[in-house]
Amino acid sequence: MLRTFKIEKYHTEIVSKATLFKALKYLDKKETDTPFLLIDSEKIREKVSVIGRNIKNSKVFYAVKANPDIGIIRFVNKLGMGFEIASEGELSLLSSIGVKPARIISSNPVKSFKFLRMAASYGVNYFAYDSRDEVDKIADFIPGCNVYVRLSVPNEGSEWPLSKKFGVELDEAAALLSYAGEKGLNPVGITFHVGSQCTNIYNWNSALDKAKALWDIADRKGIRLNLLNIGGGYPIKYTKNVIEVDDIDRNVNNLIQEKFPQDIKIFIEPGRAVVGDAGIFVTSVIGKAERADENWLYIDVGVFNGLMESIGGIKYSYIVETEREKRVKKKWTLAGPSCDSFDVIEKGIALSEPAIQGLLLILSSGAYTISYASEFNGFSIPKTVLI
Ligand SMILES: Cc1ncc(COP(=O)(O)O)c(C=O)c1O
Structure with a gap:
């Protein structure tokens, strides 16, 4: 079935033309039992080839x-x-396809006992930590393994900040490096996370400044570090538009070359x-309503079964399937399918009016969507289709 979508120029600036056209071609050819997430494998290949290529001596861990x-x-x-x-579930997934332990690291600073037990028997050998209790736990399960301390760094300008839950300040980090050594672990380095969806390039600068300060303190204490994990x-x-990976990496590489061994x-x-x-969510319009001056549009994916990040500040771009005569834009409140009034994805989005059962595509939705999804209210977790 040939479908008509209202595609605007900015859509092809958000996702690449190649990804969008591949998805549209798929939708013309296949049954569309929504909701599902299309993933363009070529886009993943392209991103993997770019990330880290400008950082000397770097290894990339998905x-x-x-x-x-x-x-x-x-x-x-x-x-x-x-x-x-971070978990036994993720490790099981990797072990099911035979990923070698040497290619696995764990940067969750607080790990479950079940995970530590499994990681020990699988042979995982690199772990983050940010407390004495965690050192004691790791030393019990995996004596002698490599550990890196999580430093707290500014997350300003990141749309999904991570700094409050984890990370310690310089003095505590230095003390923790010593403590790990005393407990028979191998303190090899430092890690930080600038915050997810970080659009502020200076977060990497301040994080690297702080990491360098810790590196020097460790050096003065006789702890010889060799690893910097930049998260x-x-x-x-x-x-x-956002800063390009290449620009971030060139900046990071220059700073590392300037400051570190x-x-x-x-x-x-x-x-x-x-x-x-690489991801485009394919959803269907399941309802429309006018309430208190608001136009409501209900789709079959919501906050609970895929769009959890929308309540934490992530805003998406949408493409609607629409007939030519209905192309006048209206402001919509976009909501998910569940009975919960929390299930509102976004308000005030300008979209041409789609028909009931028409498709609505959500761009750049390959990350932190399905992995957050639950079956709340009996709506199943959307499947992922690699194209
Ligand atoms: C320890 C750690 N590493 C890596 C990531 C991935 O971050 P991002 O998706 O922003 O690249 C996260 C995200 O939460 C994290 O907590």
Whole structure:
């Protein structure tokens, strides 16, 4: 069935033309039992080839939490990337396809016992931490393993800040490096996270300044570090342009070359930037209503079954399937299918009026969508289709 979508120029500036046309071609050819997430594998390949290429001595680990679909994991694995994981579920996924432990790290600073037990028997050997209790736990389960301390760094300008829950200040970080050594672990380095969807390039500058200060304190204490794990945070385009990965990496590389020893190893843990702009959510309009001067549009994906980040500040771009005569734009309140009044994705979005059962595409929705989805109210978790 040939479908008509209202595509505007800015849409092809948000996702690439190649990704969009591939998705539209798919929708013309296949049954569309919505909702589902289309993932353009070529876009992932392109992103994987870019991330880290301008940072000397870097290794890239895909943050599985962004999208743990097994097809994506297999694809990323074939591209030779490592993986960053946080839980026994993520480790099971990797073990099911035989990913070698040497390609797995865990940067969740507070790990479950079940995970530590499983990571120990699988042979994972790199872990983040930010407390004495965590050192004691890791030392019990995986004596002698490599650990890196999580430093708290500014997250201003990141649309999904992460700094409050984890990370310690310089003095505490230095004390924790010593403590890890005393407990028989191998304190190898420092990690930080500038915040997810970080559109402020200076966050990397301040994080690297702080990491350098800690590096020097450690050096004075006789702790010889060799690893800097710069976390994730690379932004993607949702509704506007953002700094390019290459520009961030060139800046980061210059700062590292200027401040740190030559032979330092760099780990990078991107999640959103690997899969986010490769994804287009395909949803259907299931209802419309006019209430108290608001036009409501109900679709079959909402806050609970895929669009959780919309309540934390992430705004998406949308394409509607619409007949030519209905192309006048109206302001809509976009809501999900559940009975909960919390299930409102966004207010005041200008869209041409779609028909009931018409499709609504949500761009740049490959990351932190399906991985957050629940079956609340009996709506199933949308499937992911790699194209
Ligand atoms: C420890 C850690 N590493 C990497 C990531 C991935 O970050 P992003 O998706 O912003 O690249 C996260 C995201 O929450 C994280 O907590």
